Amino acid sequence: MNLVRDHIAALRGYTPGEQPAESEVIKLNTNENPYPPSPRALAAIHSITPEQLRRYPSPDARVFREAAARVHGVSAENIIATNGGDELLALVFRACLGEGDRVAFLEPSYSLYPVLAAMQNATTLVLPYVFQGATWRVPEEIFNLDARLLVLTNPNAPSGTRIDLATLERIVRHFAGLVLIDEAYVDFADASALPLVQKFPNVILLRSLSKGYSLAGLRFGYGIAQPALLAELSKVRDSYPCDAVAIAAATAAILDQAYARQTWQRVRQGRAWLIAQLRTCGFALPDSASNFVLAQAPSGVDAAGLYQQLKARHILVRYFALPRLADKLRITVGTPEQNQKLLQVIQELIHTGHGER
Numbered sequence: 001m002n003l004v005r006d007h008i009a010a011l012r013g014y015t016p017g018e019q020p021a022e023s024e025v026i027k028l029n030t031n032e033n034p035y036p037p038s039p040r041a042l043a044a045i046h047s048i049t050p051e052q053l054r055r056y057p058s059p060d061a062r063v064f065r066e067a068a069a070r071v072h073g074v075s076a077e078n079i080i081a082t083n084g085g086d087e088l089l090a091l092v093f094r095a096c097l098g099e100g101d102r103v104a105f106l107e108p109s110y111s112l113y114p115v116l117a118a119m120q121n122a123t124t125l126v127l128p129y130v131f132q133g134a135t136w137r138v139p140e141e142i143f144n145l146d147a148r149l150l151v152l153t154n155p156n157a158p159s160g161t162r163i164d165l166a167t168l169e170r171i172v173r174h175f176a177g178l179v180l181i182d183e184a185y186v187d188f189a190d191a192s193a194l195p196l197v198q199k200f201p202n203v204i205l206l207r208s209l210s211k212g213y214s215l216a217g218l219r220f221g222y223g224i225a226q227p228a229l230l231a232e233l234s235k236v237r238d239s240y241p242c243d244a245v246a247i248a249a250a251t252a253a254i255l256d257q258a259y260a261r262q263t264w265q266r267v268r269q270g271r272a273w274l275i276a277q278l279r280t281c282g283f284a285l286p287d288s289a290s291n292f293v294l295a296q297a298p299s300g301v302d303a304a305g306l307y308q309q310l311k312a313r314h315i316l317v318r319y320f321a322l323p324r325l326a327d328k329l330r331i332t333v334g335t336p337e338q339n340q341k342l343l344q345v346i347q348e349l350i351h352t353g354h355g356e357r
């Protein structure tokens with residue numbers, strides 16, 4: 001007999017991107033922001049008092065919810081604070097899905113979704129996100145789905161592309177279940193699906209402080225939805241999911257919009273440069289709305305080999321040996337110096353025949 005439920009024993013857990021111990025590695029594999037967090041977030045951490053640590057934190061991170069509400073022009077009742085965006089995903093899957101319930105998502109997208117579905121013993125409806133004419137397209141079947149939950153990553157990971165607001169609204173209008181729009185990367189895009197939250201009770205947005213606010217190490221995210229839905233999610237969570245230090249730092253970070261926006265702007269500039277340079281080297285890639293690009297290797301160059309060669313030179317990017325991705329590399333936008341170094345090494349490798357098929 002298994003010590004755990006059979007479907008848990010059978011499931012293969014999520015594999016996070018590599019997190020190397022050495023600091024001299026150029027780390028462009030897990031989409032962290034290359035710039036440091038707001039100095040106000042660091043100051044908030046430094047000014048934590050012994051009393052704040054002795055006591056339990058606010059169970060619902062009230063100060064953060066009020067701050068996020070102010071930033072988005074919504075009410076604090078529209079915000080749920082979570083231990084990273086990943087906790088919001090876990091809450092939604094736990095609250096919505098039981099054995100055999102159907103959850104739909106695009107593939108490729110965030111590879112945690114199938115793992116969360118398997119934890120619930122739910123049935124997955126995998127919608128092919130197709131690379132066509134140098135961009136990615138949603139399949140027509142997305143407008144005619146029978147499922148309890150639909151997860152849309154927007155901007156998508158790993159493609160970096162986004163579904164426009166009108167199409168999103170059409171999808172929501174055609175879907176009876178809950179639509180979770182994962183906006184972990186939206187800070188680097190031109191638009192959010194926020195207007196849909198006020199219109200539709202079955203829409204929830206995921207936000208993360210890991211990317212846009214340079215706080216991946218803090219573990220803080222949040223959801224935006226109508227209060228009735230958030231009240232349901234609150235029933236299936238831990239009592240104190242966000243700690244006092246994280247609440248203080250995340251609140252300071254989100255209130256420092258001027259600082260965050262400046263890092264987003266720098267990332268966008270780096271992204272434009274990287275895309276142009278990679279195209280010059282023969283890579284095929286669509287424009288990106290996030291802080292990474294997904295680049296198809298030039299013909300005759302093996303993406304897996306290139307990934308290995310870059311790693312041997314202490315540059316980490318992400319390679320997925322999966323359908324539609326095996327010929328591509330996902331590269332996080334770094335600082336200008338990191339981007340230049342990456343390009344220089346890629347050019348050397350291609351010219352010397354390394355990474356050739």
Ligand SMILES: Cc1ncc(COP(=O)(O)O)c(C=O)c1O
Nearest residue numbers: 084085086110157184208210221
């Ligand atoms: C698409 C997507 N959603 C959600 C997350 C979760 O972000 P976090 O838990 O760091 O806030 C990630 C992290 O990489 C992601 O890529």
